[in-house]
Amino acid sequence: xxxxxxxxxxxxxxxxxxxxxxxxxxxxxxxxxxxxxxxxxxxxxxxxxxxxxxxxxxxxxxxxxxxxxxxxxxxxxxxxxxxxxxxxxxxxxxxxxxxxxxxxxxxxxxxxxxxxxxxxxxxxxxxxxxxxxxxxxxxxxxxxxxxxxxxxxxxxxxxxxxxxxxxxxxxxxxxxxxxxxxxxxxxxxxxxxxxxxxxxxxxxxxxxxxxxxxxxxxxxxxxxxxxxxxxxxxxxxxxxxxxxxxxxxxxxxxxxxxxxxxxxxxxxxxxxxxxxxxxxxxxxxxxxxxxxxxxxxxxxxxxxxxxxxxxxxxxxxxxxxxxxxxxxxxxxxxxxxxxxxxxxxxxxxxxxxxxxxxxxxxxxxxxxxxxxxxxxxxxxxxxxxxxxxxxxxxx
Amino acid sequence: xxxxxxxxxxxxxxxxxxxxxxxxxxxxxxxxxxxxxxxxxxxxxxxxxxxxxxxxxxxxxxxxxxxxxxxxxxxxxxxxxxxxxxxxxxxxxxxxxxxxxxxxxxxxxxxxxxxxxxxxxxxxxxxxxxxxxxxxxxxxxxxxxxxxxxxxxxxxxxxxxxxxxxxxxxxxxxxxxxxxxxxxxxxxxxxxxxxxxxxxxxxxxxxxxxxxxxxxxxxxxxxxxxxxxxxxxxxxxxxxxxxxxxxxxxxxxxxxxxxxxxxxxxxxxxxxxxxxxxxxxxxxxxxxxxxxxxxxxxxxxxxxxxxxxxxxxxxxxxxxxxxxxxxxxxxxxxxxxxxxxxxxxxxxxxxxxxxxxxxxxxxxxxxxxxxxxxxxxxxxxxxxxxxxxxxxxxx
Numbered sequence: 001x002x003x004x005x006x007x008x009x010x011x012x013x014x015x016x017x018x019x020x021x022x023x024x025x026x027x028x029x030x031x032x033x034x035x036x037x038x039x040x041x042x043x044x045x046x047x048x049x050x051x052x053x054x055x056x057x058x059x060x061x062x063x064x065x066x067x068x069x070x071x072x073x074x075x076x077x078x079x080x081x082x083x084x085x086x087x088x089x090x091x092x093x094x095x096x097x098x099x100x101x102x103x104x105x106x107x108x109x110x111x112x113x114x115x116x117x118x119x120x121x122x123x124x125x126x127x128x129x130x131x132x133x134x135x136x137x138x139x140x141x142x143x144x145x146x147x148x149x150x151x152x153x154x155x156x157x158x159x160x161x162x163x164x165x166x167x168x169x170x171x172x173x174x175x176x177x178x179x180x181x182x183x184x185x186x187x188x189x190x191x192x193x194x195x196x197x198x199x200x201x202x203x204x205x206x207x208x209x210x211x212x213x214x215x216x217x218x219x220x221x222x223x224x225x226x227x228x229x230x231x232x233x234x235x236x237x238x239x240x241x242x243x244x245x246x247x248x249x250x251x252x253x254x255x256x257x258x259x260x261x262x263x264x265x266x267x268x269x270x271x272x273x274x275x276x277x278x279x280x281x282x283x284x285x286x287x288x289x290x291x292x293x294x295x296x297x298x299x300x301x302x303x304x305x306x307x308x309x310x311x312x313x314x315x316x317x318x319x320x321x322x323x324x325x326x327x328x329x330x331x332x333x334x335x336x337x338x339x340x341x342x343x344x345x346x347x348x349x350x351x352x353x354x355x356x357x358x359x360x361x362x363x364x365x366x367x368x369x370x371x372x373x374x375x376x377x378x379x380x381x382x383x384x385x386x387x388x389x390x391x392x393x394x395x
Numbered sequence: 396x397x398x399x400x401x402x403x404x405x406x407x408x409x410x411x412x413x414x415x416x417x418x419x420x421x422x423x424x425x426x427x428x429x430x431x432x433x434x435x436x437x438x439x440x441x442x443x444x445x446x447x448x449x450x451x452x453x454x455x456x457x458x459x460x461x462x463x464x465x466x467x468x469x470x471x472x473x474x475x476x477x478x479x480x481x482x483x484x485x486x487x488x489x490x491x492x493x494x495x496x497x498x499x500x501x502x503x504x505x506x507x508x509x510x511x512x513x514x515x516x517x518x519x520x521x522x523x524x525x526x527x528x529x530x531x532x533x534x535x536x537x538x539x540x541x542x543x544x545x546x547x548x549x550x551x552x553x554x555x556x557x558x559x560x561x562x563x564x565x566x567x568x569x570x571x572x573x574x575x576x577x578x579x580x581x582x583x584x585x586x587x588x589x590x591x592x593x594x595x596x597x598x599x600x601x602x603x604x605x606x607x608x609x610x611x612x613x614x615x616x617x618x619x620x621x622x623x624x625x626x627x628x629x630x631x632x633x634x635x636x637x638x639x640x641x642x643x644x645x646x647x648x649x650x651x652x653x654x655x656x657x658x659x660x661x662x663x664x665x666x667x668x669x670x671x672x673x674x675x676x677x678x679x680x681x682x683x684x685x686x687x688x689x690x691x692x693x694x695x696x697x698x699x700x701x702x703x704x705x706x707x708x709x710x711x712x713x714x715x716x717x718x719x720x721x722x723x724x725x726x727x728x729x730x731x732x733x734x735x736x737x738x739x740x741x742x743x744x745x746x747x748x749x750x751x752x753x754x755x756x757x758x759x760x761x762x763x764x765x766x767x768x769x770x771x772x773x774x775x776x777x778x779x780x781x782x783x784x785x786x787x788x789x790x
Contacts (some may be wrong), residue, residue: 037734037735037738037740038731038734039735039740039742041740041741041742042741042742043742044742044745045726046722066734066737066738067709067730067733067734067737067738071709071710071730071734074710075710075712075728075730075731076712081728081730081731082731083726083727083731314462314466315466315469315470317470317471327441331440331478332478333470333476335462335466335470335476336433336470336476336477336478338462339432339433339461339462339466340432340434342461342462343432343461343462345432345434345436346436346437346741346744346745347434347436347437347438347439349741350439350741350745
């Protein structure tokens with residue numbers, strides 16, 4: 001079995017598990033740093049390894065446009081290209097096609113769109129996207145899905161959700177064809193091939209359905225009846241709907257999915273959302289916020305967010321978060337990092353990105369520990385209270 | 396003795412030595428990476444330590460303007476502020492006042508100018524600059540000097556050189572006053588203080604004189620007659636004059652300075668210049684080129700410079716320089732680094748800066764080894780021939 005999921009302990013709906021992949025295990029709940037273009041922005045893969053990242057993300061849409069998935073395949077696959085020997089997950093680009101690209105035409109076959117880079121015409125179908133994700137060679141690959149705005153009507157949501165289910169069947173058929181005709185390029189797979197032929201990528205379906213409980217349940221059921229999937233994505237959340245609706249949808253999907261398989265809540269990763277979703281049975285998360293906010297000068301702390309450019313920090317000798325043991329906090333003062341930002345120095349972008357990614361990785365690890373301790377309810381209440389009520393200057 | 400210089404071997408005019416400082420020894424010849432604003436652009440101090448950098452540079456003019464030398468002092472001095480426990484040298488800002496700043500008025504007392512950041516009026520005198528360099532707390536501090544364009548007339552060059560010598564006397568008097576009244580903030584000094592009181596900064600004079608041999612010799616003599624200096628700077632070269640004139644000036648100064656003390660050729664650091672100057676008795680170098688060129692996409696290789704953005708490298712699996720063991724070359728292909736540059740990814744800036752700085756550090760180490768082997772002439776001829784005649788694509 002190339003992929004497996006073992007639950008070590010539970011606390012309410014929350015689970016502490018281990019998701020096994022050909023490139024190593026992922027202790028869950030886990031936060032996956034996002035490397036859209038085969039690099040987690042402003043960080044080095046060694047930074048990620050040192051802070052204990054296990055699975056990282058990349059993106060089929062972006063890598064198809066630059067440098068081209070064929071280039072990545074020719075360079076030995078994504079693991080070798082970006083020098084990351086751990087597990088990788090690629091998103092299919094469904095979200096990007098429907099948010100970044102211009103002039104879309106959607107029909108049952110697929111989506112025609114214009115590249116946001118050079119305006120060139122492209123046509124994505126479930127088959128094309130599987131070919132792209134095969135070329136990239138990630139461990140986990142997401143299905144191509146029809147993504148709609150967060151506040152869409154039930155009719156539009158049903159239409160997109162049902163199409164996503166039909167596209168899922170085509171993704172599966174195409175992946176099975178590719179697995180029998182196009183071996184993975186990745187060298188680690190190559191090495192594994194001797195003793196135990198390994199050529200398999202884990203295709204995750206994506207449960208859509210907007211903010212409509214009934215659609216979410218129907219999608220979850222239709223997907224399960226199709227195949228024994230290695231895990232499930234939950235898509236189309238944190239896209240503008242209110243938090244209550246998001247938590248309700250997670251609960252609906254939690255009920256409707258088998259609790260033996262990993263669930264990945266796509267694009268969600270603010271600290272408070274991570275905790276609330278873990279309590280509702282989610283195992284995997286990703287979000288660009290830690291690196292994007294880091295590049296803008298904002299740091300997560302246990303007392304909320306801190307804008308490092310503020311004059312308050314001009315001569316502040318404390319680290320970003322005195323309770324943090326990341327490579328920024330263990331070496332540098334707020335005064336120094338503020339100086340780097342004020343002076344437009346690149347090291348500032350790296351240090352804040354590093355701190356923020358470390359913050360979310362640590363948060364997921366702390367949540368996992370509290371599930372194992374059986375005190376998730378108390379721990380999460382305390383954590384969120386401190387996060388919401390303490391000043392970042394007082395942590 | 397806080398500072399000392401020991402020559403281990405010589406080969407012609409070249410020397411392999413060890414310059415001892417309160418923050419550790421510097422094996423010479425050495426290239427010093429430039430951290431103008433208390434950060435070597437796009438790099439982390441851990442990167443520098445891993446590639447064997449010993450002494451690094453920073454700049455009094457820039458740090459006075461941002462974040463302010465008083466801020467750096469309050470934060471424990473430059474070593475603690477930027478987390479560099481090795482030796483640091485600060486340039487006085489003479490070069491910056493005369494190249495970057497606006498609306499200068501020079502008289503015997505000093506220079507009035509406008510900040511290139513906000514246009515604010517500032518007045519630098521030898522005394523003010525020593526106070527700034529005292530606040531920063533570097534191991535080696537450069538005198539405040541009057542810098543003139545490379546092609547200046549002998550009259551203008553003499554005027555500036557003689558003024559620089561008079562300003563040197565004022566720098567020395569002010570530093571002696573500060574050493575008796577203002578202890579260094581740096582914690583490493585603090586720790587050393589218990590057993591062996593340490594409060595001393597090494598003031599280096601700067602030999603000026605444009606491209607006029609006689610002026611260079613007169614300056615070197617006037618400076619030596621004043622004090623037993625711990626080392627000597629050679630300034631005002633590589634500023635537009637031709638290479639022949641530069642090498643001639645280095646030879647003139649080499650003759651005129653005691654060969655028992657380290658010589659630092661300011662602002663010079665292209666590979667060919669480094670080699671030519673080492674052969675003429677220079678021990679220390681600095682240059683912003685490796686990081687500036689790195690951020691522009693240019694890499695040094697043993698076969699000359701390589702522009703990583705070229706289409707040639709789109710699917711090139713080789714490292715930047717196959718003979719290099721830096722943290723970029725040991726992990727990443729030209730194809731990947733090209734992709735990072737084409738996609739404006741920050742990691743690209745870091746990897747090329749890292750490679751280029753490593754290239755110059757290694758070059759200085761290789762020159763040192765060949766001095767110890769007694770084959771500098773042959774080694775340098777071979778090295779320069781390969782550098783000038785091989786294609787970077789063929790190394």
